[in-house]
Amino acid sequence: MSLPFDLFTPLLLAALGALLSERAGILNIALEGQMLGGAFTAILVQQLTGNLALTALAVVSFGAATSLLLAWGTLKLKADPFIAALGLNLLIPAVIGWVSFSLFGNQGVIRLNEAFSPQLGGVKLTFVAALALAVVVHGVLFHTSWGLQLRASGTSEDLVASRGLNSNRLKTTALVLSGVLGALGGAVLSLNLGAWVQGISAGKGWIALVALYLGLRRPLPLMAACLLLAWTQQASGFLQGLPELPQGLLLGLPSLVTVVVFVITSATQRGRQRKSAKPISR
Amino acid sequence: MNPQAKRPNPLIGFASTAIALAVALGTTVVLLLLFGSDPAHALTSFFGGPFSSSLAWGNTLNQTSLLILTGLAASVAFGSGSFNLGGEGQIYLGGLGALAAALVLPPGWGIVGLGLALCAGVLAGGVWGGLSGALKARWEADELITTFLLSAAIIPVVDSLITSPLFASAGSYLITSRKIPHEFWLAGLLPPSNLHAGALLVLPLVVVLGVLISSTPWGYRLRLLGRSRAFAHYTGISLARYSLLPLGLSGGLHGLAGALGVLGTQHALVQGFSSGWGWNGIAVALIARTNPWAVVPAALLFTFLDQAARTVVLQGQFPFQLSALFQAAILFFITAQLVPVARRKLRGKP
C-alpha cells in the first residue's frame, strides 16, 4: 500500500490548525467550512488569474477573514464558540454555491487545465512542507515565549492577565493561524486534483478534530494520528469492492479509539485530583 | 480539557434570541430583494411557498415533526447542563435499529411489530447517547467531545451496514437498504406528501416531555442542574445519575426521529437520509432556549423558513441555498450576548 499523501497532507494541515486553536482555549470547529472555502478559493483565483502566488494570497486571506469573523462572534459578542462555528460551517458552502453558480453556471465541478502537485525527487512538495510545518508548530508551541503564552491563555486567562498579557489577542491570533492552516489544507486538496468538486473536503475538518485528540494534543504524535486516519480512509477506498470486509468499522475505528484515549486521559486526571486530599498545614 | 467550564449560559437573554431571529430573517429578505430575479414574486413564493399546496403543507408538517423531536432531544440535554453534539449519529443509529427490527420481525405482527421497530430505534439512539452519559458519570469524560466522537464513529459503520448483505438491496441507484415490509409502514396522511401517522406521535410526546420537565420533581432537578450545577450538587442531587439520564433520553429522542424517517418516509435506510437533522435540532433547541413547549413554535418557524428558502431556490428565483444562509445566521448569533446582561450579582462575595 502506498503512502496516502493526498489524504494525509490536507488532514495534517487542518489538524495543526485545530491544535493551535485548542491550545489557545478556543477549539476551531469551523475548520470543515474553512477547508471547503480554501479549496474553492484556490480553484477560483487560479482559474481567474492563473497566478499561483495570488492564489496562495487569496487562500490565506480567506482563512484569516473567516477566523476573524469567528473571533469577533465569540470573543466580542461572547457567542458560544461551538455553535457560532457551526454557523460558519453552514454559511461557507452556501456562499460557495452562490459564487460558483453566478460565475460558472453550476454548483458542482470546476476544472482547471492542469493539476498542481510539484514534486522533488518523487516526493510531493506539499507533503514535505506539511511535515516541516508540524515541526515548526512544535517549535513555536514549546520553544518560544509566544507559544508558552498561547498555552497559558488556553488554560488560565487569569494567569495570562496577571502577567500583563492580552488573552483575547492571543486567542484571536491562534484562531487566525488555525483558519489559514485549514484553508491551505483545502487548497492543497483541490489544487492537487486540479478541480473543485462539491463537498471535496469530505469531512476532513471534522476528522482533523479527531486527529487532535488521538494525537494527544501535541504536534508530533499528531502526525502519527493523521497518518493512521489517512491510511484507514485509503484502505476503505480499496475495500469498497469487497463487501464482506467491514470497511465501516475501519472508518469508524479511529474515532472510537480517540474516545477511548480521551476517556482514559479524563479518568487519570480525575484520579489525580481525587487522590490529593488537602494536607493539614502545621 | 474542559471547554464546558468556559461556556456562557445559553439560557440567559430572551432578547438575544429575538434579535438573532430578526437578523437572520432580515438578511434573507434583503438578499432576496437584492439578488432575486423577480423580487416581488420571490417574496410571495418565499412566504407563501410552504403552504402553496397540500404537498408543500404535508412536507412542511412532516419536517416540523422531525425537527420537534431532534429539538426536544437537544433541549433535554442542554437544559440539564449536558451538551449532546452527537445527534447526527444517534438519529442514524435509530434509523438502523428500526430497519433491523422491521426486517427481522415477521410481517404478520403488524402494528405490534411496528411498535417494536419504533422501540428498537429509540433504544439504539438512547444507548448511544447514554454511553456518553455513562462515560461522564464514571470517568468525568466531557460529553461534548464523546457525543461528537461516538457519533463520528458510528456513521461510517451504519453507512457500510446499509450495503452489507444483511440489509443491501439490489438494483437501486441510491445507496439504500432493502425496503421494509408494507405491514410496518407508517400510514401516509396527506399523499402525495411525506406526512405520515408517525407525526401524530409527536404532539402527545411534547406534552409528556413538557410535563415531565416543567412539572415533575425529576424535571425540576434537571433544570436546576442546567442552571446551577454547583447548587444542584450541594442539595444532594447525584451528578452521575443526572448525567446518564438526560443524555440517554436525548439519544432516545434522536433515535425516534431516525426510526420515523425510516418507517414513515423512506421505508428503507437511505444513506445520509437524516444528514443535518441533528445540527438543526440544536438550532431549534437554542431558539426555544431549551424550553420543551417552545420547541414546537421554534421547529415550525425553522422548518417554514427552511422550506420557504428551498422553494425560492427551486423556482430559480434565487441562485443559491438561501436556507443554509439563514440557518448560519441564526446559529452564529443565537448564543451571542447581544444584549449585555446585568450580571453583577453573580459574583458571590465581596
Add this chain to the structure above:
Amino acid sequence: MAVLATLSHLSKTFPDNGVRAVDDVSLELNEGEVLALLGENGAGKTTLMALLAGLLAPDEGEVFLASGLSPGLAAGIALVQQHPPFSPELHLWEHAILGLPGRHLEKKEAVVTLNAAVARWGFQLDWHQLCRDAGPLALQKATLTAFFLHPLRLLILDEPTAALGPHEAETLLEGVRAWTRETQACAVFVTHKLAESLGWADRIAVMRSGRLEALTTPAHTSLEHLSQLLFPSGLAATVPEDPLPPVEATLPPVFVARGTRADFSLRAGEILGLTSLRGEGAEDLEEELTGLSPLPEGQLFLGGTDVSQHSIAGLRRLGLSYVPSDRMGRGSSPHSPLASNVIPYQATRLAPGGILRRASVRGYFRSLAKRFSLQGEPGQKLVTLSGGNIQKLILAREMDQGPRVLLLAEPSWGLDLEARRELYRLIRLAARKGSAVVILSSEPQELLEVCTRIGVLRAGRLQGERPTSQWSLESLGRELLGVS
C-alpha cells in the same frame, strides 16, 4: 526618600452588598521601605491593595504614582496573591518565566536563571514538575520568583508567609527588605502575624472596618499595643436578648469529629463557633465537613454513623443541612425563581402522583415566607433580592428540614447590621428547635454574639475550645494571633 505612590482619600463600596470596604484612606509609600498592612479579616486590606495595584478603580479619591510607574508588571507594579492563578498544564519553570520579554524559550537557560533567582529567597523548587502537581506553596514561591525577574519598583504581597514555615518566612522577608534597600523599591505586605510586622517592616499600617486605624513604626509600638489596636477590649460583644438554655450533659452527641484537624463533639441545642485567620484551613474544613473533599485524617460521625466517606448527598440524607459560604454558587440558583430555590428537598413531597403543582409549590414558598418573614414573590428571580434576604431564604430552606446538624460557613459575609441580627436570631431558633449548629466564621465578634462554644483553628489544630462565657474579643484575638 522620595515618594513612590500616594493614596489620597480612597473609598470603595461594593454595589453587591453595599459594604464600604475602603473608607477614606490616605497613605504615602516611599522608596526603599517595607510597609506592613495589618487588619482583621474583612478589614479592607485586600481591597486597598487592589486599588493600589490598579486592579480596581476607587469610587472616591485618587492614586498618584511616581513618574514612569504605572499598574502592570512591565511598568513596575506587581501584586502577588496568596493563591496565584496558574495553568495546570504548564511546568513550574514555564509558569515562572511566562510574560518575560524575549522570544526564545530555552529550558536549561531558564532553569539556571530561576535557580539563581530563587536562591536569594532560600527556597528550593523542582522546576520540572507540572503546576497541577506542584501544590499551593510551590506555586506561590514560583510566582514570587517570577515577579522578581521583572523590573519592579512596587511589590505588593498578600499574606506571603501564611503557608510558610518560620525559617522560610524569615528568609523571605529578609530578602524582600534587602531588595528594597538595594533597588530603592517599595514592598507592601499584608499579614496577620504581628511579630512579623514588628520584625521586618519599616512602618506598620493598621486597618479596621475599611479605615486606616493607625500608622506607626516598630519602634513606637509593641505586640500588646498592636493586638489592642486589632481587637480592642472596649468593644464588647452584644449579649443576645434571648440566651439559649444550657444543654443537658447527659444528651448523646450528634456531630463528632475525631482525629481530624478540628476535633469536636456537639450535642443538640449547642452552637459551636470555629474561627481562624486566613490560610489556617477554615476553607478546607468547610469542604471536609460537607463531603466535598475527603478527610485527610480522622473520622466524622453524624448521629452515631461514621460518615467519613459520605458524599454531600449521603450527609444530607442523615440530617445535615448546609449554608455554604459561596452563597450564589453552592447555596442558590441566582437566575431561577425564588420558589425553585426553596423546594429542592421538598420536590417529591410537593408532587403527589408525581406532578409538581404550581399551586402547592407557591403555597410552600408562601408558608416558608410567612414563618421566616422572607421577602419577594415566588416567581421572582433570586438575583433581584438583596444579599441579606438571599441569605435568609437559604437559611429558611435549610432550617425547614429540621436538621440534626446545621452547618453554616461565613453566614454574615457582606450583610449589614440589621440583616446580621435577624440571621443570628434564626440561628439561635434552629438550636432551640434541637439542631446542633456549627458556624465557621472569620469574624470573632459574630461568634461571641451567637455561639455557645468557641474554638480557634490554628497551626492545623483546634485550640482552646470552651464555652463562650469564658471568651472575650481580646482573648479570642490573642488565641487567633497566637499571642500568649
